[in-house]
Every structure is written in C-alpha cells, then in structure tokens.
Amino acid sequence: xxxxxxxxxxxxxxxxxxxxxxxxxxxxxxxxxxxxxxxxxxxxxxxxxxxxxxxxxxxxxxxxxxxxxxxxxxxxxxxxxxxxxxxxxxxxxxxxxxxxxxxxxxxxxxxxxxxxxxxxxxxxxxxxxxxxxxxxxxxxxxxxxxxxxxxxxxxxxxxxxxxxxxxxxxxxxxxxxxxxxxxxxxxxxxxxxxxxxxxxxxxxxxxxxxxxxxxxxxxxxxxxxxxxxxxxxxxxxxxxxxxxxxxxxxxxxxxxxxxxxxxxxxxxxxxxxxxxxxxxxxxxxxxxxxxxxxxxxxxxxxxxxxxxxxxxxxxxxxxxxxxxxxxxxxxxxxxxxxxxxxxxxxxxxxxxxxxxxxxxxxxxxxxxxxxxxxxxxxxxxxxxxxxxxxxxxxxxxxxxxxxxxxxxxxxxxxxxxxxxxxxxxxxxxxxxxxxxxxxxxxxxxxxxxxxxxxxxxxxxxxxxxxxxxxxxxx
Ligand SMILES: Cc1cc2nc3c(=O)[nH]c(=O)nc-3n(C[C@H](O)[C@H](O)[C@H](O)COP(=O)(O)OP(=O)(O)OC[C@H]3O[C@@H](n4cnc5c(N)ncnc54)[C@H](O)[C@@H]3O)c2cc1C
Numbered sequence: 001x002x003x004x005x006x007x008x009x010x011x012x013x014x015x016x017x018x019x020x021x022x023x024x025x026x027x028x029x030x031x032x033x034x035x036x037x038x039x040x041x042x043x044x045x046x047x048x049x050x051x052x053x054x055x056x057x058x059x060x061x062x063x064x065x066x067x068x069x070x071x072x073x074x075x076x077x078x079x080x081x082x083x084x085x086x087x088x089x090x091x092x093x094x095x096x097x098x099x100x101x102x103x104x105x106x107x108x109x110x111x112x113x114x115x116x117x118x119x120x121x122x123x124x125x126x127x128x129x130x131x132x133x134x135x136x137x138x139x140x141x142x143x144x145x146x147x148x149x150x151x152x153x154x155x156x157x158x159x160x161x162x163x164x165x166x167x168x169x170x171x172x173x174x175x176x177x178x179x180x181x182x183x184x185x186x187x188x189x190x191x192x193x194x195x196x197x198x199x200x201x202x203x204x205x206x207x208x209x210x211x212x213x214x215x216x217x218x219x220x221x222x223x224x225x226x227x228x229x230x231x232x233x234x235x236x237x238x239x240x241x242x243x244x245x246x247x248x249x250x251x252x253x254x255x256x257x258x259x260x261x262x263x264x265x266x267x268x269x270x271x272x273x274x275x276x277x278x279x280x281x282x283x284x285x286x287x288x289x290x291x292x293x294x295x296x297x298x299x300x301x302x303x304x305x306x307x308x309x310x311x312x313x314x315x316x317x318x319x320x321x322x323x324x325x326x327x328x329x330x331x332x333x334x335x336x337x338x339x340x341x342x343x344x345x346x347x348x349x350x351x352x353x354x355x356x357x358x359x360x361x362x363x364x365x366x367x368x369x370x371x372x373x374x375x376x377x378x379x380x381x382x383x384x385x386x387x388x389x390x391x392x393x394x395x396x397x398x399x400x401x402x403x404x405x406x407x408x409x410x411x412x413x414x415x416x417x418x419x420x421x422x423x424x425x426x427x428x429x430x431x432x433x434x435x436x437x438x439x440x441x442x443x444x445x446x447x448x449x450x451x452x453x454x455x456x457x458x459x460x461x462x463x464x465x466x467x468x469x470x471x472x473x474x
Contacts, residue, residue: 003066003087005044011056014049015094027089032077032340038422039082042069042089049094051169051177051208058206058452059175061088067455070202072113072144075136077340078421080148080201084456090206092143098122099209106214107166107183112143112207119212128214131158134417135325143207148419149199153250156242156375157281158215160417162198169209170197173448183211196443201419202454204447220286223250223279223314224307225321226297227271231255231358231370234274235351237300238374242347246293250279252321253374255358258328261369262320265327270320273303276374277321279314321371328369328382335367338393339400340382341423343407344416347377356406357381357399364395378416379407405430425460 008017018024028041048054061068067087074081083089096113103126108119116137119130134145134152144150146168151160158164167181181187181194197205228234238251253276254262260272278293280286294305308314320327329337345353354370357379361368372379381403383396404414404427414420414427429437441459444451 001086003043003064005066005088007060007064008044008046008057008088011060013046013053013056015047015053017044017046019044024089027071027074027091028082030074030076030079030081032079032423039079039084040086042083043086045071045089045091047091047094051171054090054092054095054171054206054208055175055177057088057090057175058171058173061452062174062450065450065452068452069454070143070147070206072141072147073115073139075140075144076148076421077418078415078423080419080421080457081144082422084422084454087452092206093141095143095208096141101126103128105183106216107211108214109209109211110142111209112141112146114142116140116142116145123214124217127217129217130164130212131215132161132164134161135322142210142212146198146207146210147200147202148417151373151376151417153252153279153373155373156251157247157249162195164213165194165198165210166213167211168194168197168207170205170207172205173450173453177208178205181211185213199419201421201457203444203457204453206453218281219283221249221279221281221311221314222286222290222307223277223311223318224290224305225317226276226278226302226306227304228274228276228297229301229303231274231354232351233300233302234276235354235374237297237302238276239347239350240300241293241296242375244292244296246296247280247282247289248278248293248375249281250277250373251375252277252371253354253379254321254324254371255354255369257367258324258369258371259320261327261331262324264331265323266319268320275320277318324371328384331384334386335384336387337382337384338387338396339423340380341400341404342372342378342380342416342418343404343412343414344376344378345407345410345412347375349410349412350374350377350379353377353379353407353410353412357403360399360402364399366392366395366399368399373416376416377412420458422457425458428458428460 024041067085069083071081071089071091093113095111097111099109101108116133134150145161149162308317367384370381385392385396414424
C-alpha cells in the first residue's frame with residue numbers, strides 16, 4: 001500500500017525531501033537488482049543531513065506507522081536497502097563527514113555516509129588503515145558496512161567490520177538518540193547493544209556516527225597468485241595453508257569459469273584455470289611466510305606460484321580478481337547473473353562446499369562462476385542463464401537453494417557477509433532454528449514495536465508481504 005508522506009515537508013529538516021518518480025525508482029533496487037521481484041518503490045526519499053534530522057524523521061514516521069528503509073550506496077546484494085513496504089527511503093549518503101582522526105588512539109569518528117575507501121584516505125598519512133574493508137570499499141559506505149556486518153579480503157587475518165567498531169551513535173525507531181559501546185579498547189559494561197546493531201540491516205536503529213578502530217600499516221606487504229590444475233587442488237591447498245597456520249592477510253579463490261570471464265574483461269591472457277590470490281603482511285620476515293605458503297601449495301601440485309616484486313606489481317597481478325564482479329555481469333549479453341551471493345562454511349568443509357556447488361552446476365549444465373574470500377571459508381557464486389528460458393531459470397533457483405542448504409548442513413551460514421535482506425529470509429529458520437528466530441523477533445519487538453524500521457526484512461513470514469506486528473498487539 002502507498003503511504004501519505006506529505007508530513008515530511010512540514011518537518012524542519014536541514015536535508016531534502018523528494019517525491020519525484022525517477023528518484024524514488026533509483027531507491028527501489030540495489031546492486032543485486034530485484035530479480036526476485038520482492039522489493040517495491042518507496043513513496044518518498046529523504047536525505048537527512050544531521051542526527052537531529054534522522055531523529056525528527058524517525059519520530060514522525062513512528063507516530064504515523066510509516067515504514068522507513070535506510071539506504072546508503074545501494075551496493076547490497078540481497079535487497080537489504082530496497083523497501084519491502086513502500087513508505088520512505090532514508091538516504092544517508094549526505095551525512096558523509098569525517099569528524100575526527102585520533103592517530104594516537106588508532107581511532108576515527110565518521111558519519112555513516114562516508115565511503116570505506118575515504119576512511120583509508122583520511123588516515124593514510126598517519127600510517128594507519130581500516131583492515132576489514134570489503135572489496136566494495138570504494139563504492140559502499142561505513143553505515144552500510146556496519147548494518148550488513150561486511151567483511152573483506154583481509155578478514156582472514158583481521159576479522160570483520162563489526163570487530164573494528166568501537167562506539168556507535170544511533171537513532172532508535174521512536175527518534176531517541178543513543179550512544180552504544182565505548183571508545184575504550186574493551187568494555188564489559190552492560191548489554192552489548194552496539195554489537196546488536198551491527199549486522200541488523202537497519203531494522204533496529206539508524207547509525208548516525210561511528211567510532212572505528214584502525215591498524216598500523218605493516219612494513220612489508222607482498223602478494224601474488226598461484227595457478228592450480230583443478231579447483232579441488234586449489235580448495236584443498238587453501239584449507240591446508242589456513243590449517244597449517246600460514247599467516248596470510250588475504251587468500252582468495254577464483255575458479256576456472258571466473259578466470260575465463262576475468263580474462264575476457266581485462267584482456268589478460270592468463271590460462272583459464274583455478275587460481276589462488278594471496279597477500280602477506282608483516283613488519284619483518286615476510287619472505288619466510290611466503291616460502292612456507294609455497295611449500296604447502298607445492299604439496300597440492302601448484303603449477304605456477306608468482307610473487308610480485310612490490311605493491312604496484314601486485315596490483316597488476318591482482319587485476320583479474322579485482323574486476324571479477326563486473327566481469328561476470330558483462331560476460332555474455334544473452335546471459336544474466338542470477339542469485340549473486342555468498343555462503344560461508346567452517347574451513348575444514350571448504351573443499352567439499354566448493355566441489356558441491358560445481359557438481360550442482362554440472363548436473364544441470366549451468367554456468368556457475370565461483371570465487372571468494374577462501375581463507376574464511378567464504379564462497380561467492382551466481383548462476384548465468386538466459387532469463388527468457390524458464391527451465392534454465394528454474395534450474396538456477398535449484399542450484400542456488402541447494403548451495404545455501406548445503407552450507408547450512410555443513411554447519412555454515414546462508415550469508416557470510418551480505419546479510420539476509422529480502423533474498424535469504426526463507427533460510428533464517430533453517431540456519432538458526434525457530435526458537436532462536438523467535439528470540440530475534442522479541443528483540444525486534446522490543447526496539448521497534450511499531451515495525452517501522454526496514455519492515456519486511458530478515459524474518460521469513462514477511463515473504464508474503466505482511467508486516468509482522470499490528471498496532472493493537474502493543
Ligand atoms: C562489486 C561488489 C563487491 C562487493 N564485495 C563485498 C565484500 O567483499 N564484502 C562484503 O561484505 N560485501 C560486499 N559487497 C556487498 C556490499 O557492498 C556491502 O554489503 C556494503 O557494506 C553495503 O554498503 P552500502 O553503503 O552500499 O549499503 P546499502 O546497500 O545502501 O545498505 C545496506 C544495509 O544497510 C542499511 N543501512 C544503510 N545505512 C545505514 C545506517 N546508517 N544505519 C542503519 N542501517 C543502514 C540498509 O537499510 C541496508 O539494510 C559487494 C557488493 C558489490 C556490488
């Protein structure tokens with residue numbers, strides 16, 4: 001249903017409000033598109049410019065029970081920022097100030113609309129960096145990363161975004177402004193509500209300021225790539241390297257299909273074989289760690305092990321990996337990349353997970369490029385099909401569902417870093433069990449009793465388009 005959002009014009013906001021169709025349309029899809037047709041176009045878009053703006057908007061929508069969906073850069077892949085129930089798209093991209101850098105404390109304060117790469121730029125001259133940046137760090141924001149609990153290529157060494165968030169200022173559903181967490185390196189004071197907000201996809205509160213922890217840039221950064229005779233060899237080699245305690249900062253797997261697409265996109269002439277990209281960080285002795293890694297890869301029949309001379313040369317070696325998402329999307333104009341996403345499994349089960357996905361693809365004669373932050377047991381996939389062919393579209397859905405179910409069966413997760421959004425709601429109970437999902441609902445009811453914050457996300461029964469709670473329940 002459409003909501004009357006004209007009240008927005010009467011709020012005394014620093015920011016801007018738009019009811020224009022084209023603006024609303026741009027807030028009705030994210031990078032993953034809306035191939036499953038679950039999202040809708042908002043009735044209005046508003047760009048707050050301050051915490052006071054966000055507070056006034058949330059208080060007003062709460063009074064009227066109008067849905068509000070936070071939106072940042074829209075690079076999510078599961079419809080996380082796409083409204084399920086019209087209402088208002090709350091676009092935080094104009095709250096993009098770097099507020100304070102405190103190099104002695106290894107900390108930075110930012111507004112939520114700051115791009116991830118801008119954090120690195122702001123602290124580079126201090127010899128610092130933000131380690132958990134996702135691969136999309138230059139096109140996605142701090143607020144979106146916190147809300148999705150994103151992670152990236154360096155997570156195998158440094159952890160995920162949530163591990164680097166110290167303190168959050170957030171606005172709750174009724175407009176109340178709270179500060180959660182602490183600027184201290186550790187705290188055991190009270191409920192850890194800061195971590196509850198991390199990964200909550202804008203369903204429990206809107207982040208308006210974040211204090212992030214930073215790391216010192218290592219003295220030595222070396223990286224390269226290794227080519228393997230088969231995907232099984234590559235996956236086993238990654239597992240062995242992690243199990244053996246190789247101190248790797250990044251270890252990425254790319255299958256032969258993805259390698260072919262990356263070659264076509266970047267114009268490189270690498271063989272179309274499975275590859276592992278790696279990077280090492282150390283203050284001294286990085287060569288020893290590289291040799292250790294090479295010896296393990298040799299035990300898995302590595303065909304080529306190339307280490308770049310310096311960071312600039314490493315960028316060249318890595319180009320194929322960096323362009324991958326776009327290479328897959330543009331590979332064949334007659335094929336659409338359906339169900340782009342990720343699963344993550346315990347590292348010991350990684351080879352089985354990889355083998356299973358490729359088997360599912362082969363059985364149905366489908367093209368399923370796979371790659372991922374392998375050191376975390378993470379695998380990305382999409383299914384390339386002709387959208388006009390209903391049988392192929394159905395087969396793609398089967399591969400997708402079987403992949404996610406396999407990850408859960410292995411003790412892993414339906415989503416290692418992209419969140420549940422609209423796309424993975426149906427797997428929430430299978431992963432956590434109905435009792436745990438009911439506990440999540442209780443949290444949502446406590447913090448957002450009128451179900452205004454990003455309603456229709458996460459919980460499975462909202463698939464049919466019903467909002468979870470009615471006013472008279474409270
Ligand atoms: C090419 C490509 C590569 C990618 N690589 C990675 C990767 O390596 N690792 C990874 O984890 N992800 C990756 N992603 C997914 C995506 O970029 C991340 O999830 C990113 O963190 C989303 O940020 P965003 O600014 O685009 O947020 P959006 O997509 O706009 O929003 C994300 C979620 O956050 C909520 N939200 C936004 N701002 C706020 C706020 N201030 N307060 C509360 N809630 C808010 C939204 O409602 C939504 O639920 C990739 C995506 C693409 C397109």
